[in-house]
Amino acid sequence: MSREAVARAGHFTTVQVRGGRVQGRDLHLARLEDASRTLYGSAPGVSLIRERIRAALREGGMSGGDCTLRVRILPARPGCRAGSPSQGVQALPLRIEIDLEALRDPPSAPLRLRTHAGLRECAGVKHLALDFQLEAKRAAQAAGHDDALLLAADGRISEGTFWNVLFWDGSAAVWPDAPALMGTTWQLLERELARAGVPQRSRAIRVEALGAMRAAFALNSTGIADIAAVDGHVLPGDPAAGRRLRELLADVPWENF
Numbered sequence: 001m002s003r004e005a006v007a008r009a010g011h012f013t014t015v016q017v018r019g020g021r022v023q024g025r026d027l028h029l030a031r032l033e034d035a036s037r038t039l040y041g042s043a044p045g046v047s048l049i050r051e052r053i054r055a056a057l058r059e060g061g062m063s064g065g066d067c068t069l070r071v072r073i074l075p076a077r078p079g080c081r082a083g084s085p086s087q088g089v090q091a092l093p094l095r096i097e098i099d100l101e102a103l104r105d106p107p108s109a110p111l112r113l114r115t116h117a118g119l120r121e122c123a124g125v126k127h128l129a130l131d132f133q134l135e136a137k138r139a140a141q142a143a144g145h146d147d148a149l150l151l152a153a154d155g156r157i158s159e160g161t162f163w164n165v166l167f168w169d170g171s172a173a174v175w176p177d178a179p180a181l182m183g184t185t186w187q188l189l190e191r192e193l194a195r196a197g198v199p200q201r202s203r204a205i206r207v208e209a210l211g212a213m214r215a216a217f218a219l220n221s222t223g224i225a226d227i228a229a230v231d232g233h234v235l236p237g238d239p240a241a242g243r244r245l246r247e248l249l250a251d252v253p254w255e256n257f
Contacts, residue, residue, distance in 0.1 A: 002121070003121065003122060005121075005129055006039065006121050006122050006125065006127045006129045007039040007040065007075065008075065009074075009127055009128040009129040009130075010072055010073055010074030010075070010127065010128045011032070011035040011036070011039060011072070011073055011125055011126055011127045011128060012070055012071060012072040012073070012126060012127075012128055013028045013031050013032055013070070013071050013126060013184075014068060014069070014070045014220075014221045015028055015068070015069045015070075015071075015221055016068055016069075016103060016104065016221050016222060016223075017057070017062060017065070017066060017067045017068070017069050017103075018066050018103070018254060019064055019065070019066065019254070020057060020062065020063050020064040020065060020256060021254035021255055021256050022069075022254060022255060022257065023184075023188065023249075023252045023253070023254055023255075024184040024185070024187070024188050024252065025255045025256075025257060027184040027187055027188070028071075028184055029046050029049060029050070031126060031184070032044070032049055032071060032073055033045075033046060033049075035073070035125045035126065035127070036073055036094060038122075038124075038125060039122075039125065039127070040075060040094060042093075042094065043094075044073065044094055044096055048096070049071065049096060050257050052071075052096050052098060053069065053071065053098060053257045054257050056069070056098040056100060057069070057100070057257070060100040062100055066103045067100045067101060067102065067103055068100070068101040068102060068103055068104050068221075069098065069099070069100055069101075070098065070099045070101070071096065071097075071098050072096070072097040072098070072099070072128065073094055073095070073096055073097075074094065074095055074097065074128075075093070075094060075095075076093040076094055076095045077093065104221075104222045105222055105223065106218070106220075106222040106223040106224055106225040107146070107218075107225045110225070110226040110227060110228035110229075110237070111146045111147055111218055111225055111226070111227045111228060112144075112145050112146050112228050112229045113140065113145055113146065113147055113148065113149045113160070113227060113229065113230045113231070114139075114140040114143055114145040114147075114148055114149070114230075114231060115148070115149050115150075115151050115157075115207055115230065115231050116136040116139065116140065116148040116149065116150055116151065117151050117153075118132065118136075118150060118151070119150055119151075119152055119158055119178075119179055119180075120132055120133065120150070120181075123158070123159075123179040123180055123181060124179070124180075124181060124182070125181070126181050126183075133161040133162060134161075136148035136150065136161050137161045137162075147160055147161055147218075148160065148161050149165065149230055150180075151207075152178045152179065155206045155207070156176065156177065156178035156204045156205065156206060157176045157178060157205045157206065157207065158176060158178040158179060158180045159176070159178075159180035159181060160218055162220060163183070163218040163219055163220035163225075164180065164181070164182070164183045164185065164186045164218070164219045164220070165216060165217070165218060165219070165227070166186070166189065166216065166217045166219055166245075167205060167213045167215070167216045167217075168213065168214050168215040168216070168217070168238055168241040169212055169213050169214060170214045170238070171199060172198070172199035172200055172201055173189075173193055173198060173199070173200040173201075173245075174200070174201055174202070174203060174205065174213070175190070175200065175201070175202040175203075176202075176203075176204070176205045177202045177203050177204045177205075178204065183219060183220060183221075184221065185219040185220055185221065185223070185224070185249065186219055188249060188252050189219065189245060189248060189249060192248040192249065192251065192252065193248065196248060198244070198248075207230060207231055207233065210230060210233050210235065211233070213235060214235065214236050214237070214238045214241070215227075215235055215236070215237050215238040215241055215242065216230070216235055217242065217245060223246070223249065224242070224245055224246055224249060226242055
């Protein structure tokens with residue numbers, strides 16, 4: 001998968017809407033702006049994105065409702081090149097597409113994961129070139145697991161197929177130090193953990209070192225899911241830590257677009 005293929009596919013953000021409001025609104029908007037500049041050298045502008053989202057919610061009867069909202073940004077013409085103005089790439093005209101779907105919740109059962117070698121192209125961008133992630137998840141499920149956990153070439157744990165991972169070592173939250181998309185739920189929890197005075201750190205984590213971890217959690221726009229095992233390594237789990245994480249996330253304000 002080339003950088004140009006990633007740019008042609010477009011990028012997106014997914015938000016859970018409840019009562020017409022969302023958590024982490026400004027983080028989602030910043031993601032769309034930053035990814036647009038990274039891939040295309042231009043961005044639609046926050047005001048236009050918000051205007052289109054409000055219109056989509058209104059037309060879909062969801063101005064005060066519950067749904068999953070996905071904003072996609074794509075080049076307005078085919079044959080685009082990836083890059084930025086600093087790289088001498090001409091800024092591209094873009095188009096905004098918005099989908100409304102049923103509200104989603106995190107998995108209720110703890111996840112059983114299989115590791116998958118390799119990282120997404122442009123790991124810091126939430127792009128629509130999803131073949132690698134879909135194949136990793138398909139292969140894991142074919143082998144009897146729920147999903148896949150991606151590994152860097154040196155064995156460091158990075159992220160899940162469509163989610164971030166957070167570990168708990170019994171006294172602190174541990175974020176994997178490897179190339180990955182820094183999701184909005186990750187950013188919200190990192191901020192709330194700091195405000196609550198909960199210790200957290202970032203370091204390289206490999207599967208063979210998971211014995212030092214008590215629990216692990218999958219994070220995305222749907223919320224927080226427990227992880228039961230990785231490659232057959234069973235995590236003891238920590239209900240109190242999971243409960244605390246969910247309480248902190250629940251305290252994040254919900255805002256209108």
